[in-house]
Amino acid sequence: MAGRIPTWAWLLLLQLLLVVPFVMQPIHMDDSIFLDIGRHVVKTPWHPMDFPYIFEGQQVPDMASHSHPPFTGYWIGMLLWLFGDGPNVNVILHAGFIIFPLLFALGMYSLALRFASTSAAAVVAITSPAAIVISHMLISDYPTLAFSTLSIALYVNGVDQNKPQRVWIGGVLAALAAFSSYLALMTSMVCWLYALMKKPDMKAAWLSPLVAPMWMAVWLGLSSWHFHRFILGRTAQYLVDAGGFNADRLVHKLLAFPIFMAGTLVLPLPLIWLALRWSKMLPAIIWAPISVGLVQMYAGDYALKDRILMTVLLIVGGWILLGLFLRVRRTGSQDSVFIGVWAALAIVQILFAYSSGMARYLLPLLPPMVLLTFLKSAKPATSRATAVLCSAVGLLLGISLSIADFEAAQTNRDIAQYLGRTLKGWTDVTRFGGEWGFRHHMSEQGFRQFLTDGDDLTGGTLLISPSEAVPYSVAQDVQSMLVPVWQKSWQSTLPIRLMNRSAHAGFYSSSWGLLPYSFSRAPVEQITVRQVSYLSEKLPEIHLESGEKLSAIIPVPLGTGGVDTLVPIPARISIPYDGPSPVHVRFSCVAAENTKCPIRVWDDHDSATTPVTLHKQETAEFYFGLPFAVKRNIILELGSTDNAQSLKTLTIRNWVMLPLGGGS
């Protein structure tokens, strides 16, 4: 007790302080997927996953085989049903998710009272950098963590105190955890393990962990019956296709695990100290050069500062794992074995159930890691001061990462708003290919995604691709017609990156980099806008008048990206256009050296043909503007200057059609 206010109240207050300032965080990362499920729940609550979806450029007929069952979708659906959808949906949902960090804090507090030498261990758990960052997300990881921790806490308490009611509530919470994440079925195993060790004379202790697997069996059975297939089949297939089990990927995950653990989970100083003191520091010292070698081998191309950070994290991660092992072995108590097996189950899950390493995947390891660090039965017992030090480090890092992540979330919203403004009136002819918050905010601006194998990308369609937010690949037929339009980068104030390929930061997936975060000023996001070449895609409809019998307009790829359109001269080309207008047309005219571009432009619409002024922008770049018209023909007269008489062909390079102002 601290004065009259109980410790748990302080704990909840701290948890609130860590979460409430971030309720304004825009929709970020995979929030968008769960929000889409939640929106569907509101429409058809009995079939929460029965709707088509585009994921990474591929269309799936339904979301039944999504990696998570629908608890989070239901929770979001309930919040939307109660408080409505709209521009502030992010605030409503974040406020509605505050319950989960509070439940986790209570669960950890109860477990700390039972297993730890100080209740301050619970503070260490809630100030885990990974936990702080993920507590600002609308994904299933924190609900899973909260339910499973509280479930085990109530179960242990119920068995210890012989209170069947608590044990049953623990069973129900375990079912909720499993309904948030299939892998949380591990909670039931942990409960049964405790029962095996304690051998309680209570039926509930043996039966209550059955609630979760039974509930999930019913859910899987009904869903598989509804969708006429075993719904987890495709989930497993995705994991296999993503290389989750191949040797290279396993090595990658083995390497990412200690790095991410040391960098984001918690700094368990007592465990590190234990590892350092073992066998006259020899194993700890030997691990250091091994780490240097591993980093050099697997991340030799990273910048020196990134390699140094990675080496430090790998060394510390190795020490933490050694410390965990030594803690269980040396203490040898029933409690340490119980928590040790719990930790081992979590580690197996982290290494084998996912396709990459991620900070949030480490969360199931957080409770047993903290409890082993501050284990009551360990000698000597760990002091409150150590817990305060561990928490302070976690707090500093967690808040810094959260602010950087908040900025990244904001950046994606800013990008979408910027594109919404600059491409106003052109949303119907613009498609994007990316995931995360970018996807959500672009959809909110009225833009649609494109499919990797889609055949509906017509001439003039603008394609927007991010560099970080899982850019969709473009099929080779469309790729061969893409013309660069512009590229723009977005920065943030804090030089910390959580998801950035060039900074090798992969907080949400080690596929982006083997560091959980990186200190870098690399652009948070870079947007590339390209256009499906109007002249190439519409070529069958473009009319060419030329004296030569075999003459034709020939599109050829440009080595630096883009399309050259070779046209014969003299000739007259009529280009039908019914896209958005007014329109700004830009192109480069590549003729013979020191020759004026031999092109005259005419605008033919509403039974009137008027000359158009061609402006010169740079060395060989020209542009002209056309006013509003529903339908028109753009007529190009080629070879219309006297000094072009010797030319046989002319190259029109990277012809793009944009909103007035150029769309940037």
Add this chain to the structure above:
Amino acid sequence: MKIALAIVVIVVTMLAGVAIAQESVPSLLRIAADKGVHQLGAGSETIFLYRFTRGGQRRDALVLTPSVTFETTPFRAASHHCVSLVAAMPFTLGDGATLSVSVKSARQSQRVFQLDLDPAHVRADRAWLPIRFNLPAVRGDYTIVFEVTAGARGDQTGDWVGLSSGTDKSCLFGS
């Protein structure tokens, strides 16, 4: 009873024979792979296996570039009376290309099919086009030879022609 049993044995044997015969004809891609044709790698290959999309359909294909011929392994005469394939050019570039197919036996080589493809200028060519042609009556074993040449203006830009299994199961390469 014995007669019925004999009929059953004969029918089962015939069905098995048909099944084995059908299975014994590998796909065009399998034949190409067996002849050492690999997936597209560095980009300098002239004949290769490549997965590409046309008209929203992604298919594995054997791709030929201009002035390269691909000759199948020999087939027995009269094993099939037709060939079923689909063809497409992966890129919307250049002035098109021409696919020619010949049947070659010990005695003669006979052109049996020709297809002009120009996806840049002909919208209908921006899809997988079904190809079906009858095989001429030949004596002895025969091979099928595929060849790609540049379009009418001689431009070789993007002149890749992809071939994949056709839809007519009764024909060679149909699936």
